[in-house]
Amino acid sequence: MKCESVELVLPFKAEYVSIARLTASGVASRVGFDIDTIEDIKVSISEVCNKLVSTGSQSAENYRIVFKVSDTALNVTFQCEDHSLKSVFDQNGDELGISIITALMDDIEFCGCGSNLLSMSKKLEGNI
Amino acid sequence: MKCESVELVLPFKAEYVSIARLTASGVASRVGFDIDTIEDIKVSISEVCNKLVSTGSQSAENYRIVFKVSDTALNVTFQCEDHSLKSVFDQNGDELGISIITALMDDIEFCGCGSNLLSMSKKLEGNI
Amino acid sequence: MSSELKIREEQLSDSMTVYISGEVDIYTSQALKDKLYEIIDSTPTDLVIDCRELKYIDSTGLGIFVGALKKAKQREKKICISNLKENIKKLFIITGLDKLFIIKE
Amino acid sequence: MSSELKIREEQLSDSMTVYISGEVDIYTSQALKDKLYEIIDSTPTDLVIDCRELKYIDSTGLGIFVGALKKAKQREKKICISNLKENIKKLFIITGLDKLFIIKE
Ligand SMILES: Nc1ncnc2c1ncn2[C@@H]1O[C@H](COP(=O)(O)OP(=O)(O)O)[C@@H](O)[C@H]1O
Numbered sequence: 162m163k164c165e166s167v168e169l170v171l172p173f174k175a176e177y178v179s180i181a182r183l184t185a186s187g188v189a190s191r192v193g194f195d196i197d198t199i200e201d202i203k204v205s206i207s208e209v210c211n212k213l214v215s216t217g218s219q220s221a222e223n224y225r226i227v228f229k230v231s232d233t234a235l236n237v238t239f240q241c242e243d244h245s246l247k248s249v250f251d252q253n254g255d256e257l258g259i260s261i262i263t264a265l266m267d268d269i270e271f272c273g274c275g276s277n278l279l280s281m282s283k284k285l286e287g288n289i
Numbered sequence: 290m291k292c293e294s295v296e297l298v299l300p301f302k303a304e305y306v307s308i309a310r311l312t313a314s315g316v317a318s319r320v321g322f323d324i325d326t327i328e329d330i331k332v333s334i335s336e337v338c339n340k341l342v343s344t345g346s347q348s349a350e351n352y353r354i355v356f357k358v359s360d361t362a363l364n365v366t367f368q369c370e371d372h373s374l375k376s377v378f379d380q381n382g383d384e385l386g387i388s389i390i391t392a393l394m395d396d397i398e399f400c401g402c403g404s405n406l407l408s409m410s411k412k413l414e415g416n417i
Numbered sequence: 418m419s420s421e422l423k424i425r426e427e428q429l430s431d432s433m434t435v436y437i438s439g440e441v442d443i444y445t446s447q448a449l450k451d452k453l454y455e456i457i458d459s460t461p462t463d464l465v466i467d468c469r470e471l472k473y474i475d476s477t478g479l480g481i482f483v484g485a486l487k488k489a490k491q492r493e494k495k496i497c498i499s500n501l502k503e504n505i506k507k508l509f510i511i512t513g514l515d516k517l518f519i520i521k522e
Numbered sequence: 523m524s525s526e527l528k529i530r531e532e533q534l535s536d537s538m539t540v541y542i543s544g545e546v547d548i549y550t551s552q553a554l555k556d557k558l559y560e561i562i563d564s565t566p567t568d569l570v571i572d573c574r575e576l577k578y579i580d581s582t583g584l585g586i587f588v589g590a591l592k593k594a595k596q597r598e599k600k601i602c603i604s605n606l607k608e609n610i611k612k613l614f615i616i617t618g619l620d621k622l623f624i625i626k627e
Pocket residue numbers: 256257477480481483484512513514
């Protein structure tokens with residue numbers, strides 16, 4: 162089974178979030194998703210980037226997005242060396258962003274391991 | 290002076306080169322290049338990716354593209370942990386690719402330090 | 418490639434139409450907020466936000482629409498959102514904002 | 523976003539026009555090579571490669587054009603390349619391939 166990964170490292174700045182979308186659209190189209198699903202993946206990834214960029218980090222300059230491509234799914238994991246960021250995603254007050262991600266992606270995991278902050282997947286089946 | 294970096298890690302596979310172009314177009318438009326120059330940067334980056342992907346690596350699965358954004362230029366450096374790749378770019382026989390890069394980019398450096406393979410820049414001045 | 422945000426306005430006798438084109442994201446949204454709020458403050462009529470050229474919006478932009486709606490309601494004006502692409506309409510439905518706004522084809 | 527390669531052919535009495543649209547890169551170029559070579563083998567007339575819809579090409583694709591030209595010359599056919607976008611025409615000039623091919627507006 163295929164398992165390839167693409168990584169993107171971005172500064173904690175609003176102007177770079179659009180780059181996450183461009184990269185995401187490239188990876189998602191390689192996995193084989195249709196145009197609508199690619200849009201869903203782009204907005205979901207942006208929502209996480211928005212949250213990271215608005216929170217910012219005291220100690221890290223960048224965060225990392227790891228795209229894992231398999232034959233049947235795309236997994237996207239957000240990582241940062243600043244471990245204090247772990248609490249970013251279980252705050253309230255950002256219902257719009259979280260409700261978009263949970264509606265559009267298949268699995269969302271608010272990680273607690275190492276530098277992983279959040280992991281989400283989109284399955285290919287059902288999109289063909 | 291601004292100095293921000295974006296990194297992209299890609300597998301040694303032809304189907305991922307288009308992702309380098311998408312990411313490059315996002316970074317280059319953030320620097321402020323016009324559409325034509327963005328196209329020049331995209332094709333130059335692709336030429337290096339093509340060379341890396343055709344050569345492949347025995348020991349590394351991925352190569353890294355580091356985009357350095359300043360107020361006046363974009364610098365793009367290709368890195369790989371496989372140090373045997375250093376000789377990739379001084380071979381003959383790929384005149385087309387090398388002639389495109391040298392014509393379109395401002396500085397090209399065939400590196401010999403650490404994991405750096407090739408570094409090239411495009412200046413913003415003269416493009417406004 | 419990364420299409421910037423453009424905002425164009427057209428004042429008719431009974432409504433003001435605001436055409437939003439390009440991408441509304443965390444970077445471009447402040448410009449949208451400033452422009453929309455300024456229009457609501459300065460325009461006596463109801464508002465139509467025409468999204469036929471809107472390629473991308475996320476929660477940042479949706480939040481600004483909600484803020485604009487609140488501001489418009491204080492001034493007893495309506496906001497109607499028209500010509501949403503399917504993908505973006507889906508975001509309105511997911512977030513329940515389709516019930517807050519008048520959404521027209 | 524990453525627009526795939528599409529190839530369409532149109533046989534006229536005195537020439538065969540091949541329309542290439544999308545992106546020719548290291549991934550899609552093998553399909554272009556197979557198709558072009560097959561057309562050169564099977565078509566009795568000269569070739570026009572129409573690039574009005576060609577958004578991107580790199581040295582991989584240019585190399586295939588050169589290979590196709592060699593093959594065509596062996597069969598005493600001409601290849602004319604038409605409607606190149608400025609960016610792509612620049613690549614032909616940089617690489618000197620503008621002198622090898624008949625390039626039409
Ligand atoms: N699902 C929702 N339904 C209704 N209102 C919401 C929803 N989610 C967020 N809001 C509201 O949207 C508004 C817009 O937020 P914001 O973009 O910060 O604008 P402002 O700073 O002008 O209030 C906020 O008042 C927020 O409470």
